[in-house]
Amino acid sequence: MANGLGYTIMDSPIGPLLLASTEEGLCHIQFEVEQDGIAQLTRWCKKTFLGVTPVRDDERNAAAKKQLEEYFAGERKVFDLPIVLYGTPFQKSVWNALADIPYGETKSYKDIALAIGAAKAVRAIGGANNRNPIPIIIPCHRVIGSNGALVGYGGGLPIKEHLLALEGVPLHIQTTLDQAIRF
Template sequence: MHLYWTRLEDEQCSLVLAATDQGVCCVGITLEEIQEWGSKHLGDAELVEAPEKMALYKSQLQEYLAGERTIFDLPLDLKGTPFQLKVFEALQQIPYGSTVSYADIAEAIGNPKAVRAVGGAIGKNPVLIAVPCHRVIGKNGTLTGFSSGIPLKKKLLTIEKVPFKD
């Protein structure tokens, strides 16, 4: 099995994108993150730099970062526990330019008492932006944790013209 990757350098951010033959599986800040994710979820998959294979993924992310794309049309190859996969599915239902709370996601997956577990699952989201965990904020409108850092979360919400409290 191969884990294909490429870099996306943009004035908004710098990302490393990775995909299997089934679809995008990981978007991170560093190649080390991608390697770590690959080792954990794909075992001995060969890491292959493949800009041509990643061109569709890269172009859709560039369009998003330029404010030209609001919906992703990418095959995803999400890995995680059944609970995490439910959370990732709920994240994909958050419309562009909107935010929800962790409690809203817990409610959406039919487990309203699992707010902390939802937060843990969101923190393990491997596909930044296309699985929009950046759209989850605190109940009071404040920005809460983001695995790739609050500055990137602010940039993404600003692209979507979402008001938030600093």
């Protein structure tokens, strides 16, 4: 496939993942792909104005799949992939700050807000974090509440807990609903 968006679906310890890449690089990872994954990817393409129909392309996504397999096996701590971000300038600034969170460490939404010079934008940081198109590679799972609580995650809190445990982050963090709604 020369142009457009190519996807593949891979098995992982947290369930199937849909990986999608343009010619320039990986641009999307999606959880929960069993029933409606391609339709969700197509809607994402329309929403980001890519204007393409995704097609299966395992070869285009082979490097991303390999690096994710290494990550899940505990053999990779840093990803080395070309990525392409589709989002607003604010979202991209948040996602770039997330990418700076080292393996095995966590930051709060407030930490991210301060890092991008938007100290009062904690809720907006949460919104951008929630719209991260490349979870795991851009480690939004490493963001926790300022009180140390695990907070929402696009793949669900059990997946967030799994990823943090894989990275050796102590999971003494409480995940009650009351704490999960606070940033």
